[in-house]
Amino acid sequence: MMVHVSKFMYVQLSILFFLLLFPALSFARQQGGIPLVDTTHKFSPEPVKEALVVPSQALVRLDGDSKNSPEDISVPPLGDDLFRQQLTSRSAIVMDAQSGEIIYAHNPYRPAQPASTIKILTGLIAIKTLDDNDWVSASRRAAGMPRSKVYLRKGKSYRAGDLINAVLLSSANDASVALAEKISGSEKTFAKLMTRTARELGAKSTACRTATGLTAHGQYTTASDLAVLFREAMDNSEFAARIARIKVRTGYGKLLRNHNRALWQVDGAEGGKTGYTRAARQTYVGKFKRGDDELVVAVLGSETMWDDIKRLVEYGFAKSNGAGSHRTADNRRQLPAPVGVSPNPYALTVLSERYKLSSL
Numbered sequence: 001m002m003v004h005v006s007k008f009m010y011v012q013l014s015i016l017f018f019l020l021l022f023p024a025l026s027f028a029r030q031q032g033g034i035p036l037v038d039t040t041h042k043f044s045p046e047p048v049k050e051a052l053v054v055p056s057q058a059l060v061r062l063d064g065d066s067k068n069s070p071e072d073i074s075v076p077p078l079g080d081d082l083f084r085q086q087l088t089s090r091s092a093i094v095m096d097a098q099s100g101e102i103i104y105a106h107n108p109y110r111p112a113q114p115a116s117t118i119k120i121l122t123g124l125i126a127i128k129t130l131d132d133n134d135w136v137s138a139s140r141r142a143a144g145m146p147r148s149k150v151y152l153r154k155g156k157s158y159r160a161g162d163l164i165n166a167v168l169l170s171s172a173n174d175a176s177v178a179l180a181e182k183i184s185g186s187e188k189t190f191a192k193l194m195t196r197t198a199r200e201l202g203a204k205s206t207a208c209r210t211a212t213g214l215t216a217h218g219q220y221t222t223a224s225d226l227a228v229l230f231r232e233a234m235d236n237s238e239f240a241a242r243i244a245r246i247k248v249r250t251g252y253g254k255l256l257r258n259h260n261r262a263l264w265q266v267d268g269a270e271g272g273k274t275g276y277t278r279a280a281r282q283t284y285v286g287k288f289k290r291g292d293d294e295l296v297v298a299v300l301g302s303e304t305m306w307d308d309i310k311r312l313v314e315y316g317f318a319k320s321n322g323a324g325s326h327r328t329a330d331n332r333r334q335l336p337a338p339v340g341v342s343p344n345p346y347a348l349t350v351l352s353e354r355y356k357l358s359s360l
Contacts, residue, residue: 080104083315089308090281090301091223094316097231097287097294103316108224111205112300115275115283116148116171117226118206118213121194123168123242124233126179132161136182138174145173145212150254152178162250168243169258171274173212180211187211198225201232215279226285226298234271234287234296243271261306262286266313274305288313293320 084106091107102108130136136159138152150172152158158178166175180190187210194208203225209216234240246264247257262269272286282305285298295316302308 083311086311087299087308088303089223089299089305092299092302092308092312093223093227093297094312094319095227095231095296095298096320097234097289097296100228100231103295103319104312105223109205109222110300111220111222112283113215113219113277113280114206114213114221114226114300115215115277115280116213117273117275117283117285117298118194118208118219118221119167119171119176119211119275120226120230120233120239120243120273120285121197121208122176122179122190122211123164124236124239125190125193125197126160126164126167126183127236127238127242129183130160130164130179132159132164134160134182136160136163136178138178139181141187142174142177142181145177146214148172148259149174150256159251162252162254165242165245165248165250165256168239168273169245169248170256171259173214176211198229202228213275213277213280215277221300223298223300226283226300227296230273230285230287230298231296240271243273260286262288262309262313265306266310268313268317284309288316290317293317295320 083104087106089106090112091110092105093102093108094104095102135157137157138154140154143152143154148171150166150170152172152174158175160179160182163172163175163179166172167179177187180187184190184193190211191208194211195206198206198208198221203221206221206225206229207219209219213219234243243258243260244263245258247255249255259274260269260272262272266288268288268290270287270289272284275283280301282302283300284302284305285296286309288295288297295313297309297312297316299305299308299312
């Protein structure tokens, strides 16, 4: 009997003690005291603050210097945010061709494989180095290049002018290598000349490993660099005249057709260069003019290139009167590749709440 009474009293006392203690603990918690239960495991990582979330994507102002400070961040109008969502390109830029000011951009400094857009350098260097009537022999290596190609025959010689047109219009890999070997002795040496030329023209984040743009380790460019290069190339009257042709027949009778559909599909197109590889996806750079307004448009990593180009061109001309906004429609902050360093072409740099940079 005493055992049952003791147990009963123990239970009653326990309940009473809890009722008296609970309000005091609750009050201490409200005053910033120790929580009732600490669930932090000793091996748990330090708490990480969530990245800053804004209602629309942040923009980074581009003032000619890629090293933007956190103060350069602003929130775009809703229209720009919606426009960005219509594009499939991993990076894109619309530049005023006369002033060099940026009208629109997202991820403009994101390094990526250029595909055949890099042939603008191959063609430009060949124009400056060779005469149209110079003879260029096709080596076994040049003739063996994969498509796109004009099927040069090993050991046969061709006029440089025909091969330059084949590069700029038909994106011929075999013609690109033949020209490279004629000018520099080897494609590898010519690629170094391409990189040096790119730097001289203001494209500081471009490294070439091939004359063709075929995927190669350590080869990269950015949408911004492509726009800069094409803007400079179009100042060369011979380059501009060649790349504007829709079709041309070579001295040996082959008809070359321009791969740039924008010439007959987009009002104001003056010339451009297309590209595609599995790694690069669809790439493009081109110039457009309507009235007194001139634009250079470049895209990398697109899945719907022609749709992207049309949208960017129309957007650019609509905004050209208010050019110079210097902004990107993305909160991913892209830094130019350091000279001599091969970046990860798939790296994204994200701006966190504390403006710390982390690559994904």
